[in-house]
Amino acid sequence: MSSNATYIPKSALGRWFESRLPVMGLIHSSFIDYPTPRNLNYWWTFGGILSFMLGAQILTGIVLAMHYTPETSLAFGSIEHIMRDVNYGWLIRFLHSNGASMFFIAVYIHIFRGMYYGSYKSPREVLWILGVIILLLMMATAFMGYVLPWGQMSFWGAKVITSLFGAIPAIGQAITTWLWGGYSVDDPTLNRFFSLHYLLPFMIAGVVVLHVWALHVVGQNNPTGIEVKNIDKDTVRFTPYATAKDAVGLACFLIFYMWFVFYIPDFLGHADNYVEANPLQTPPHIVPEWYFLPFYAILRAIPSKLLGVVALFGSIAVLAFLPWLDTSLVRSGRFRPVFRVFFWVFVAVAVGLGYLGSKPPEGGYVIAARLLTVYYFAHFFIILPIVGWLETPLPIPASIAEAVLPQGGSAATIGGRAAAEPSTKG
Amino acid sequence: MDSMRKWGLGAALAAVGVLSVASIAFAQNEKPPAPQPATASQKAEEENPEPPRQSWSFAGPLGVFDQGQLQRGYKVYREVCSNCHSMQMLSFRNLADPGGPHFSEAQVKALAASFQIKDGPNDAGEMFDRPGRPSDKFPWNFANAQAARAALGGALPPDMSVLAKARTYERGVPWFIFDIFTQYQEEGVDYISALLNGYTQTPAGVTLAPGQYYNVYFPGHKIGMPPPLSDGQVAYTDGAPATVQQYSRDVSAFLMWAAEPKFEERKALGLRVMIFLVVFAVLLYFTKRRIWARVHEDAHA
Numbered sequence A: 001m002s003s004n005a006t007y008i009p010k011s012a013l014g015r016w017f018e019s020r021l022p023v024m025g026l027i028h029s030s031f032i033d034y035p036t037p038r039n040l041n042y043w044w045t046f047g048g049i050l051s052f053m054l055g056a057q058i059l060t061g062i063v064l065a066m067h068y069t070p071e072t073s074l075a076f077g078s079i080e081h082i083m084r085d086v087n088y089g090w091l092i093r094f095l096h097s098n099g100a101s102m103f104f105i106a107v108y109i110h111i112f113r114g115m116y117y118g119s120y121k122s123p124r125e126v127l128w129i130l131g132v133i134i135l136l137l138m139m140a141t142a143f144m145g146y147v148l149p150w151g152q153m154s155f156w157g158a159k160v161i162t163s164l165f166g167a168i169p170a171i172g173q174a175i176t177t178w179l180w181g182g183y184s185v186d187d188p189t190l191n192r193f194f195s196l197h198y199l200l201p202f203m204i205a206g207v208v209v210l211h212v213w214a215l216h217v218v219g220q221n222n223p224t225g226i227e228v229k230n231i232d233k234d235t236v237r238f239t240p241y242a243t244a245k246d247a248v249g250l251a252c253f254l255i256f257y258m259w260f261v262f263y264i265p266d267f268l269g270h271a272d273n274y275v276e277a278n279p280l281q282t283p284p285h286i287v288p289e290w291y292f293l294p295f296y297a298i299l300r301a302i303p304s305k306l307l308g309v310v311a312l313f314g315s316i317a318v319l320a321f322l323p324w325l326d327t328s329l330v331r332s333g334r335f336r337p338v339f340r341v342f343f344w345v346f347v348a349v350a351v352g353l354g355y356l357g358s359k360p361p362e363g364g365y366v367i368a369a370r371l372l373t374v375y376y377f378a379h380f381f382i383i384l385p386i387v388g389w390l391e392t393p394l395p396i397p398a399s400i401a402e403a404v405l406p407q408g409g410s411a412a413t414i415g416g417r418a419a420a421e422p423s424t425k426g
Numbered sequence B: 001m002d003s004m005r006k007w008g009l010g011a012a013l014a015a016v017g018v019l020s021v022a023s024i025a026f027a028q029n030e031k032p033p034a035p036q037p038a039t040a041s042q043k044a045e046e047e048n049p050e051p052p053r054q055s056w057s058f059a060g061p062l063g064v065f066d067q068g069q070l071q072r073g074y075k076v077y078r079e080v081c082s083n084c085h086s087m088q089m090l091s092f093r094n095l096a097d098p099g100g101p102h103f104s105e106a107q108v109k110a111l112a113a114s115f116q117i118k119d120g121p122n123d124a125g126e127m128f129d130r131p132g133r134p135s136d137k138f139p140w141n142f143a144n145a146q147a148a149r150a151a152l153g154g155a156l157p158p159d160m161s162v163l164a165k166a167r168t169y170e171r172g173v174p175w176f177i178f179d180i181f182t183q184y185q186e187e188g189v190d191y192i193s194a195l196l197n198g199y200t201q202t203p204a205g206v207t208l209a210p211g212q213y214y215n216v217y218f219p220g221h222k223i224g225m226p227p228p229l230s231d232g233q234v235a236y237t238d239g240a241p242a243t244v245q246q247y248s249r250d251v252s253a254f255l256m257w258a259a260e261p262k263f264e265e266r267k268a269l270g271l272r273v274m275i276f277l278v279v280f281a282v283l284l285y286f287t288k289r290r291i292w293a294r295v296h297e298d299a300h301a
């Protein structure tokens, strides 16, 4: 990042404050002056969308928490109280419950974007790993949030997933009892889940700050995967250029989000969760929320419970090792004809696992889930390393400007940037 | 280009290769899947026909309830269903809410007063009965779940407050995707009204325990609810036909409203929000184009 030397507050008070705590300069250099590659497409707007969604979940969550009661005999009724008696409670609740799904839609697109354009490769490994940590925290948050309404699926989902820890040899049962705060999912469990559900989003916010910091140290990747070489030719200022594009992306995303909130608010949920939790009556089908389905399919595909749990966590943890599993020196899938095919096969496999996760674990579904599970891991451990070695990449342009401008990068300086040190790696 | 196609083919072949190796590896291993409580073959006995899809006034983005239908539905609920089912999350005052049956304040007051509500303790420490008030919750005919089971041959009638949202049927691929666009959200009411019309002769070979009835739409077919409706059972005053079919439609619509009293408010606000967002997004798009035009002009300079 360029230093904030370019930023001089207009008012005397501003200058006085800035010389004591240069926070405005930090904001200026991060979100106004910050050079962004000029060729970013709309897949790059999902970072901004995710930040918006985190803020939206925290805001709606805080209002819900004012009216919600984390007690097993009252929780279900308190949600209906929110739906019926709290002013705009139905809106806040549907924003929050659908917001969780939107959050995951955005994060999965964001991750696939990174996988396609090689955004995890040097020097962005730490940035990428911070992203994987955010994904894990999001999953924990959403899992515990789904328990709060204390419907049938809340209860039985919590029971199935927490019981997984019982698969750990020797100490498994003790861990499960410790997690539950008793010998079954009950009041202590609900209380601690509520407490943690309130806490984790703020931890996510902390990791997001690190994530953005790391981003601003190494600079953004772009669809060509070529590093910025000439800051004047290859980049535009964050504001107004990236801001305007992010705003369009966010507005379109909001249309999608609001379609669900106002017209099909229960589409992504389970009807069973409108039945109050009953520990004595197991629902015929216990299915997690859609965003966990691929991982749930992997869990059930493995015949041993312990190995299933290992595979479940492994399927997420493997993402953190992506920077070292992909051996190709070329970043962007745009110049990697073989990788590109495998990328789309992988997307299809992930979607297929999601479908299988929603089906009962019997007959052909199990066999299919096993095949796709093997493929899922093979993609990371076999296909990516080998393709990286064998593939002949397409010719790569010399610079971003050359790739996107007709006359090979003879463009004039854009957007009247003040001279700034190119700080991104060449 | 040519090499790309070759590679693409190679990639596809490799994918097939990995899959077939995996399938051989797994063919050895046909143990039952990881132990999940989700039970396996409930399916065979659950072969249910799909509830017929009905047209409802409240479907779609402009949907609103038919007020007359909700009032009739309440009558059916009160005179029939409430003998067994509770509806604990509704108060009499809700019946006067706009977007619902919308009875007048006076009607609701009189209606509430026609119920005896247990209250207390009074100064003497005793519980007592008093006439209902609009702020009272709908009372239940039974003192508790055990009493209901004892009276109804062991089956417990579910609370009806959110019943219309708590029931559905499986839509399957690809219909569930189309439902996003068509906004089909009436699975619950379609199911309930099908269920009420779904009592048939018990097929040969099926044995029912005492207190069980055969219903084609109920999962497993053996339901503990006796057929609740018969033609002419509830007197309608607005000329609507007094048939089981009409009763079940009306009471299903009423249950939909009861499950979400802010239903109409949601759709009405939704329309305004959608219009605003679409206009806003278009304006933002053109603003963005203006801003970026400078970059593109530079590019051609």
Ligand code: HEM
Binding pocket: A054, A057, A058, A059, A060, A061, A062, A063, A064, A065, A068, A079, A093, A096, A097, A099, A100, A103, A138, A141, A142, A143, A145, A146, A147, A148, A149, A197, A198, A200, A201, A202, A204, A269
């Ligand atoms: C990372 C952000 C968050 C995610 C992904 C998330 C996810 C969820 C989910 C999936 C539910 C269940 C929704 C339902 O079916 O009803 C839920 C409920 C809830 N959440 Fe969150 N949440 C987040 C942040 C927060 C925050 C910051 C708070 C409080 C300050 C909060 C408070 C609540 C409450 C009170 C409920 C119960 C109400 C309800 O179920 O509608 N959430 N959350």
